[in-house]
Amino acid sequence: MIRAVVIGLAATVAAIAAEVGTDKVLALRQGHSTAAVARATEARKTHEINVPRIKDGVIKGYAVMLLSYTVDLSALRTAAMAPDSILVDEAFRYVYDDDTIDFDHLDRFDLARMSKALIRAVNARVKADVVVDVGVQEFTYAPISDTHGRPGP
The missing domain is CATH 1.20.5 (Single alpha-helices involved in coiled-coils or other helix-helix interfaces)
Structure with a gap:
């Protein structure tokens, strides 16, 4: 029991x-x-970014990037400025200043590290956590020999 x-x-x-x-x-x-x-967000894209690769005072080619990014709309309203042109500037500076990029082997380039660095830099410049994520849609390299001899528009 x-x-x-x-x-x-x-x-x-x-x-x-x-x-x-x-x-x-x-x-x-x-x-x-x-x-x-x-948290309301919005996806946006940059225009094509062309970064010259200069070595020994001569342009060797161009890095071509197309980025997509996500912004927090509530943070965007309180930000000091819009992040659009700042993201393009920071991406240009990042690639232009990084001498360790091996353009012959772009598959080894750490895109995640670049994305995180861009998010930090843009948010610091706009003084708000506006940019939530940065994605790389295109990242290629065009040697100067490939760009010469093309017919103009």
């Missing part, structure tokens, strides 16, 4: 604990989804 009562109490406690745990998990999920919805 005592054994049946103990088993009944254990089953009751387990059922109550499961219901309380389920309620807490559902409340956490709802809280996360509400927080995610509260």
